[in-house]
Amino acid sequence: MRSERGFTLLEVLIALAILALALPILLGLRNWDLDLHARARELTTATILAQEKLVETELGALLPLGETGGEFLSTPLGSQATPEMTNRPANYRWKRIVSPTPLPVVREIKIQVLWPRGEIEERVEVSTYVFSTSASGF
DSSP: OOOOOOOOHHHHHHHHHHHHHHHHHHHHHHHHHHHHHHHHHHHHHHHHHHHHHHHHHHHSOOOOSEEEEEEOOSSOTTOOOOHHHHTOOSSOEEEEEEEEOSSTTEEEEEEEEEEEETTEEEEEEEEEEEEOOSTTOO
């Protein structure tokens, strides 16, 4: 008589229990990865927008002390509209803070880009210093 070997009921139940534990963990890791990817995309977009506003500030006229802000335009200043620019991300705002420094001819300029992410508001900040070569300072 030949005996057939197969899996016992206990082995099948243990395999199903391992699968039942592993599957939710793997799906949770996948969701975490998707969230990290979305956050990285948002941070990259905010950094590019902050750099754009910083260059616009450096090329523009000297700014008075204080804080200004607004929404990003659909087309950057001095640019012609292209399909990439007309599909710019929404919900991003900017804030420019011009502060004095110990040197009377130098000002610190901070650019903050803000956007909503769930219940909180995310922020990226870049800063630079500008100076005036005129004798009057600013």
